[in-house]
Amino acid sequence: xxxxxxxxxxxxxxKWEVERGKIRELVQAIxxxxxxxxxxxxxxxxxxxxxxxxPTFITVPLMWTGIGMTVIKDLKINYGKILHGEERYExxxxxxxxxxxxxxxxxxxxxxxxxxxxxxxxxxxxxxxTNQRNEPxxxxxxxxxxxx
Amino acid sequence: MRKEIYFEDxxxxxxxxxxxKDPVERVQLVRYAGASGDFNPLHxxxxxxxxAGTGGVIAHGMLIMGFVGQAITNWIPNKYxxxxxxxxxxxxxxxxxxxxxxxxxxxKEDGDGKGIVCDVEARNQAGTLLISGSFEAALPSRSxx
Numbered sequence: 001x002x003x004x005x006x007x008x009x010x011x012x013x014x015k016w017e018v019e020r021g022k023i024r025e026l027v028q029a030i031x032x033x034x035x036x037x038x039x040x041x042x043x044x045x046x047x048x049x050x051x052x053x054x055p056t057f058i059t060v061p062l063m064w065t066g067i068g069m070t071v072i073k074d075l076k077i078n079y080g081k082i083l084h085g086e087e088r089y090e091x092x093x094x095x096x097x098x099x100x101x102x103x104x105x106x107x108x109x110x111x112x113x114x115x116x117x118x119x120x121x122x123x124x125x126x127x128x129x130t131n132q133r134n135e136p137x138x139x140x141x142x143x144x145x146x147x148x
Numbered sequence: 149m150r151k152e153i154y155f156e157d158x159x160x161x162x163x164x165x166x167x168x169k170d171p172v173e174r175v176q177l178v179r180y181a182g183a184s185g186d187f188n189p190l191h192x193x194x195x196x197x198x199x200a201g202t203g204g205v206i207a208h209g210m211l212i213m214g215f216v217g218q219a220i221t222n223w224i225p226n227k228y229x230x231x232x233x234x235x236x237x238x239x240x241x242x243x244x245x246x247x248x249x250x251x252x253x254x255x256k257e258d259g260d261g262k263g264i265v266c267d268v269e270a271r272n273q274a275g276t277l278l279i280s281g282s283f284e285a286a287l288p289s290r291s292x293x
Contacts, residue, residue, distance in 0.1 A: 022183070029184070030180070046227075052226060056210060056217050084209045086234065
């Protein structure tokens with residue numbers, strides 16, 4: 001059972017420097033051959049100032065900083081019983097190599113619902129990322145389902 | 149250089165060019181684990197998968213969302229993408245061939261400019277739904293008014 005007293009809780013900000021190589025590794029794993037993620041000239045031809053991060057890149061700081069696991073442990077969620085329910089992004093501006101992102105995490109809601117296969121806790125978590133100029137770049141909302 | 153895509157060129161119901169991915173490979177899941185930092189062994193260790201009842205390894209949901217993102221930004225330039233969200237519905241296994249399709253649901257004109265809302269989904273070779281979602285994009289207009 002997720003600890004419902006965690007609703008509204010905020011976590012210490014995470015910091016992440018965006019590396020060119022991490023952008024490339026992710027699109028290569030996906031098999032996305034769009035040159036704007038790997039080739040600066042191709043990206044500049046399309047109006048960007050450098051290569052940019054792909055639409056799901058923000059999962060990289062999430063996983064590598066361990067903030068997702070921090071939240072799971074803090075809310076006493078059983079890691080072996082969770083499913084990734086939903087992922088939603090709002091994009092405010094491009095993410096470039098060298099950007100230093102700060103992610104501020106907040107628990108939006110924890111609800112218990114009854115399903116066909118028993119009760120589930122639905123945990124909604126939001127992370128707002130800003131860059132080194134303190135401009136918002138992206139908001140990520142994740143819905144995690146814990147079978148209880 | 150890609151051809152510009154304008155608000156006026158798209159109608160409600162218009163289909164996004166579909167993307168058929170190569171079969172998901174086991175080594176691709178290892179690569180995705182390393183790239184993304186998601187080392188949950190359900191995605192790389194068949195024994196853990198068997199114990200968890202998934203019958204072997206399953207793909208990261210975020211990898212399949214990445215496929216959907218690829219399909220979207222093959223069609224609409226990344227810089228026009230404003231929102232993108234998905235629900236994870238089904239499990240993807242090595243060997244599965246994932247196809248991504250999409251359709252314009254709504255055309256919007258408001259104070260923020262002009263744009264489209266599209267539904268997207270990913271299915272496997274058996275037609276099983278893996279992901280359903282939507283995205284919003286702001287688009288340039290042919291008219292200046």
